[in-house]
Amino acid sequence: MTTHLIDPVQSLELARWFVRAMRKPALRTLREFAEEEIIVPDGPFAGERFRCDVQPFARLYFDAVDSGNWHRFAAVGPTQTGKTFCCCVIPLMYHLFELQDTVVYGVPDLNMVQDKWEKDILPAITASRYADMLPTRGSGARGGRVGQSVTFRNGATLRFMTGGGGDKSRAAFTARVLIVTETDGMDESGDASREADKISQMEGRLRAHDEDKRVYLECTASISAGRIWREYESGTKSRIMQKCPECGEFVHLGRQHLVGWQNCDNILDAREQSAYACSACGVLWTEEERRQAAGDSILIHKGQEIDRDGNVTGDMPRTETLGFRWSAPDNMFNSAGTIGVDEWTGARDENEDNAEKKLCQFVWALPFDPDIQPMANLSTAGIITRLRPDRQGAIPSDTEAVTVALDLGKFLAHWTAIAWLPNDTPHVLDYGVQEVATQALVHEEDALRVALIEWHAQMQRQWGEAITAGLIDSGWHPEIVYEFCKEKGDLWLPAKGYGASLTRAGNYRGPTKKSKGVIYIGDGIHVTRLPAIRIKVAHLNSDHWKSYVHACLETPLDQPGALSLYHVEKMKEHHAFAKHLTAEKQVIEFVPGKGEILRWEQERKANHWLDSTYMACGAREYGEWLKTRRRGRSATPRQAGRRPQDTQPPRPRRNGRILS
Numbered sequence: 001m002t003t004h005l006i007d008p009v010q011s012l013e014l015a016r017w018f019v020r021a022m023r024k025p026a027l028r029t030l031r032e033f034a035e036e037e038i039i040v041p042d043g044p045f046a047g048e049r050f051r052c053d054v055q056p057f058a059r060l061y062f063d064a065v066d067s068g069n070w071h072r073f074a075a076v077g078p079t080q081t082g083k084t085f086c087c088c089v090i091p092l093m094y095h096l097f098e099l100q101d102t103v104v105y106g107v108p109d110l111n112m113v114q115d116k117w118e119k120d121i122l123p124a125i126t127a128s129r130y131a132d133m134l135p136t137r138g139s140g141a142r143g144g145r146v147g148q149s150v151t152f153r154n155g156a157t158l159r160f161m162t163g164g165g166g167d168k169s170r171a172a173f174t175a176r177v178l179i180v181t182e183t184d185g186m187d188e189s190g191d192a193s194r195e196a197d198k199i200s201q202m203e204g205r206l207r208a209h210d211e212d213k214r215v216y217l218e219c220t221a222s223i224s225a226g227r228i229w230r231e232y233e234s235g236t237k238s239r240i241m242q243k244c245p246e247c248g249e250f251v252h253l254g255r256q257h258l259v260g261w262q263n264c265d266n267i268l269d270a271r272e273q274s275a276y277a278c279s280a281c282g283v284l285w286t287e288e289e290r291r292q293a294a295g296d297s298i299l300i301h302k303g304q305e306i307d308r309d310g311n312v313t314g315d316m317p318r319t320e321t322l323g324f325r326w327s328a329p330d331n332m333f334n335s336a337g338t339i340g341v342d343e344w345t346g347a348r349d350e351n352e353d354n355a356e357k358k359l360c361q362f363v364w365a366l367p368f369d370p371d372i373q374p375m376a377n378l379s380t381a382g383i384i385t386r387l388r389p390d391r392q393g394a395i396p397s398d399t400e401a402v403t404v405a406l407d408l409g410k411f412l413a414h415w416t417a418i419a420w421l422p423n424d425t426p427h428v429l430d431y432g433v434q435e436v437a438t439q440a441l442v443h444e445e446d447a448l449r450v451a452l453i454e455w456h457a458q459m460q461r462q463w464g465e466a467i468t469a470g471l472i473d474s475g476w477h478p479e480i481v482y483e484f485c486k487e488k489g490d491l492w493l494p495a496k497g498y499g500a501s502l503t504r505a506g507n508y509r510g511p512t513k514k515s516k517g518v519i520y521i522g523d524g525i526h527v528t529r530l531p532a533i534r535i536k537v538a539h540l541n542s543d544h545w546k547s548y549v550h551a552c553l554e555t556p557l558d559q560p561g562a563l564s565l566y567h568v569e570k571m572k573e574h575h576a577f578a579k580h581l582t583a584e585k586q587v588i589e590f591v592p593g594k595g596e597i598l599r600w601e602q603e604r605k606a607n608h609w610l611d612s613t614y615m616a617c618g619a620r621e622y623g624e625w626l627k628t629r630r631r632g633r634s635a636t637p638r639q640a641g642r643r644p645q646d647t648q649p650p651r652p653r654r655n656g657r658i659l660s
Contacts, residue, residue: 027098027099028098029062029066030062030065030066030090030091030094031052031059031062031063031066033090033093033094033098034050034052034058034062034090034094035049035050035051035052037093037097037098037128037129037130038050038090038093038124038128039124039127039128040127041123041124041126041127042123047127050090053295054332055081055082055086055331055332055333056294056295056297056330056332057077057081057240057294057297057326057330057331058082058086060240060297060298060299060324061073061075061086061087061324062086063299064238064299064322064324065091065322069316069322070235070236070319070320070321070322071211071212071213071214071215071320072214072215072217072231072235072320072321072322073087073214073215073216073217073321073322073324074183074217074218074228074231074232074235074321074322074323074324075087075216075217075218075324075325076218076219076220076221076228076229076232076324076325076365077220077325077326077327077331077365078220078326078327078328078331078362078363078364078365079220079361079362080333080362081326081331081333082333083218083220084120084181084218085120085124087216087218088105088120088179088181088216088218089120089121089124090124091177091179091214091216092105092121092158092179093124093125093128093130095156095176095177095214096130096133096152096154096156096158097130097133097152097154097156100154100155100156101156101175101176101177102156102157102158102159102175102176102177103156103157103158103159103175103177103178103179104159104160104161104173104175104177104178104179104202104205104206105121105158105159105160105161105179105180105181106160106161106162106178106179106180106181106186106198106199106202107160107161107162107180107181107182107185108162108182108185108186109162109185110162112162112182113146113160113162114145114146116181117140117146117150120181121158122140122143132153133152133153133154134152134153135150135151135152135153136153138151139151146160148160159173159175161173161202173205174205174206174208175205175206176206176209176212176213176214177206177213177214177215177216178202178203178205178206178213178214178215178216179215179216179218180199180202180215180216180217180218181218181219182218182219183199183217183218183219183227183228183231184219184220184222184226184227184228185219186198186199186227197227199217199227203215217231220361220362220365221360221361221365221366221367221368222361222367222368223367223368223369224367224369226367229367231321231323232323232324232325233323234319234321234323235317235319235321235322235323236301236302236316236317236319236321236322236323236324237301237302237317237323237325238299238300238301238302238322238323238324238325239252239299239300239301239325240252240297240298240299240325240326240330241297241298241299241300241306242290242293242294242296242297242329242330243293243296243297243310244278244280244281244283244285244293245285245289245292245293246278246281246283247278247280247281247283248308249278249280249281249308250298250306250307250308250310251278251279251280252279253276253278253279253327253329254279254327254329254364255327255328255364255366257276257277257278257279257329258274258275258276258277258328258329258336258339258340258343259274259275259276259277259284260273260274260275260284260336260340261273261274261340261341261343261344264344267341267344267345270337270340270341270343270344271337271338271340271341272337273340274336274337274339274340274341274343275336276290276329276336285336287335287336290329290336291332294329294330294332297330298310298312299324300312300314301314301316301317302317303315303317304316325365326365327363327364327365327366328363328364328365339363342359342363343359346358346359356368378550378553378554378581378582379582380575380578380579380581380582382553383553383565383574383577383578383581383582384565384571384572384574384575384578385571386553386557386562386563386564386565387564387565387566387567387568387571388427388564388565388566388567389567390427390566390567391566391567392429392430392566392567392568393417393429393430393462393566394429394566395419395429395463395466396419396421396427398421398422399419399420399421399427399466400420400421400422401419401420401468401469401620401623401624402417402418402419402420402429402463402466402467402468403417403418403420403467403468403469403470403471403616403617403619403620403623404416404417404418404459404463404467404469404470404471404616404619405470405471405472405473405495405612405613405615405616405618405619406434406452406455406470406471406472406473406612406615407473407608407609407611407612407615408436408448408451408452408472408473408474408475408476408477408481409436409476409608410436410438410444410476411435411436411438412433412434412435412436412608413433413434413435413436413451413455414431414432414433414434414580414608414609414611414612415431415432415433415434415455415612416428416430416431416609416612416613416615416616417429417430417431417459417462417463417616418613418616418617418620420620422560423560423561424560424561424620425560425561425562425563425564426552426561426563426564426617426620427563427564427565427566428563428564428565428566428577428613429463429566430462430566431577431609431612431613434451434454434455434458435451436448436450436451437450437451444477445477445480448476448477448480448481449480449483449484452472452480452481452484453484456484456488456492467491468491468619468620468623468624468626468627469491469493469619469620469622469623469626470491470492470493470619471492471493471494471495471538471540471615471616471618471619471622472484472485472492472493472494472495473494473495473496473497473611473612473615474494474495474496474537475496475497478494481494482494482530482533482535482537485535486533486534486535490536490626491626493527493536493537493538493622494535494537494538495537495538495539495540495615495618496537496538496539496540497540497541497542497545497611497614497615498539498540498541498542499541499542499543499546499599499600508524508539508540508541508542508543508544510524510525510526510539510541511526516529517529517530517531519536520622520625522621522622522625523544523621524540524541524544524545524548524618524621525538525539525540525541525545525618525621525622526538526539527539527622527625538618538619538622540614540615540618542600542611542614543586543598543599543600545614545615545617545618546584546586546600546610546614547586547598548614548617549563549581549610549613549614549617550581550586552617553581565577576609577609579604579606580606580607580608580609580610581609581610581613582603583602583603583604583605583606583607583610584600584601584602584603584607584610585600585601585603586598586599586600587599587600587601
């Protein structure tokens with residue numbers, strides 16, 4: 001029997017290896033990780049180790065994250081203060097390299113992925129000792145472009161998700177950590193989405209981790225209805241309290257406490273005389289005193305108070321979200337004099353609203369809410385329920401007129417057909433999409449001609465002589481539309497829309513009287529003759545007719561003027577059409593020197609059926625005029641196009657409209 005002797009040195013080394021392998025490394029807090037591992041990659045502190053005392057708000061933020069009281073963190077602060085670095089990049093590196101988590105990084109669109117990787121993430125990793133964790137091949141390797149994800153050499157994965165694309169692009173990936181930058185840029189549901197908003201969809205990827213998940217949201221404040229501000233206010237709505245060197249009270253400084261610049265005659269005086277004043281005693285702070293106060297600052301949350309000794313009283317808000325905000329007084333990168341110059345310059349800017357927006361959002365971390373009020377709040381869910389029993393395409397027995405309109409595009413043309421019931425009550429007979437075979441034919445013009453011919457033939461097959469007027473948008477290749485309508489006669493007109501939101505077309509300016517070139521003037525529409533090419537063109541006030549469509553959608557179905565849809569077995573079949581009708585919203589804005597003006601704001605790109613529907617409504621005016629003209633009677637503008645108003649009980653109205 002042979003005896004094997006073990007070398008004592010080898011035995012000791014084996015034991016040490018075993019102990020090291022079994023020992024679980026002590027995990028550091030986020031703040032410890034930041035100050036021990038992070039090297040500032042650029043700026044005035046480039047190459048230096050990250051220190052919380054440079055921007056003291058970082059200490060408060062990291063300590064709040066490390067407290068374990070919340071698993072969601074919404075941070076809002078001024079630009080150029082280290083906001084993205086502290087609230088996105090450092091947490092991202094902490095989870096990737098300290099905790100070795102898979103991290104989802106949300107950005108508004110694909111164009112920002114490479115930009116965020118090259119300017120924010122990669123420089124920070126490269127400057128640290130984790131540079132050797134970068135992949136040597138594939139996405140993100142050796143300075144190359146990144147795709148949807150980057151897998152590091154420690155096994156952790158960084159997965160990019162965007163606010164664009166379909167919902168499935170956000171649905172098939174799970175993780176414990178979500179970090180979102182430019183949060184307000186992803187506050188709306190995708191154009192084709194029937195699910196929740198994009199951020200909520202991303203958070204859905206974390207459900208398996210329940211309360212162990214971590215969500216970091218970061219953004220500059222936009223408007224009070226913006227996502228980051230809503231998260232801040234519905235969360236802890238925390239405040240940074242600084243101790244006054246004179247009176248000893250803990251105070252929260254805001255924009256109103258920056259004084260000295262208001263009565264200055266020049267920019268140099270504004271810089272020299274600006275200072276922060278204690279909100280309790282009014283004493284002006286020096287820059288050194290402000291820096292000391294920031295270093296000793298304390299974070300409190302909504303409903304809490306703090307005494308002179310720094311004792312915080314009051315219950316912790318019952319929320320899962322830390323709402324964290326810092327502002328100009330907490331920003332050590334800019335002196336009171338620099339901010340005073342910003343205020344002094346902004347007060348003298350010719351574009352007062354734009355200057356105020358910059359100051360609110362970029363300096364004071366406050367939302368900027370222009371004096372704009374929404375007129376209506378239509379929902380797709382409400383629209384798809386507005387059904388009549390008539391089947392698709394069937395003309396109701398009490399129909400007085402049928403109008404159609406086509407919104408012509410390069411690849412698709414959207415159309416709407418409307419039956420007009422008594423009291424000018426619009427009922428959507430049908431709507432659809434006509435394909436423009438631009439890619440199949442050599443010449444784009446030929447594709448448009450074919451599409452117009454096919455669409456016109458379909459309209460004739462379905463409703464024939466019942467059609468009283470048809471409008472075709474002539475914004476795209478007008479010469480083709482002119483040529484087509486000229487062949488079809490007076491029933492079909494090229495149309496052009498004008499409105500405050502249409503930058504190329506400009507505002508609608510309707511003529512006040514007829515002339516040689518103006519043959520008809522209606523309500524929000526007029527028709528001109530172009531003698532050179534012997535064609536008539538309809539000009540529509542798009543703002544007026546969009547308001548008309550929305551007013552009809554707000555009118556209860558049992559009242560005159562209410563817009564209805566044809567019957568479907570499943571109401572969701574009208575969902576896409578309803579999405580188009582609500583792609584824009586009407587707002588009233590106060591403009592100095594002009595008073596209140598009405599305009600439309602586009603919320604989603606796909607609005608084509610809204611355009612074809614409002615044109616079909618405008619066509620009703622032209623059709624009535626054409627009818628009276630054919631009968632040999634002089635035409636007088638009718639009252640169609642007046643906005644329906646909800647009145648109880650409905651009062652008599654001419655043609656179902658009341659002048660708004």
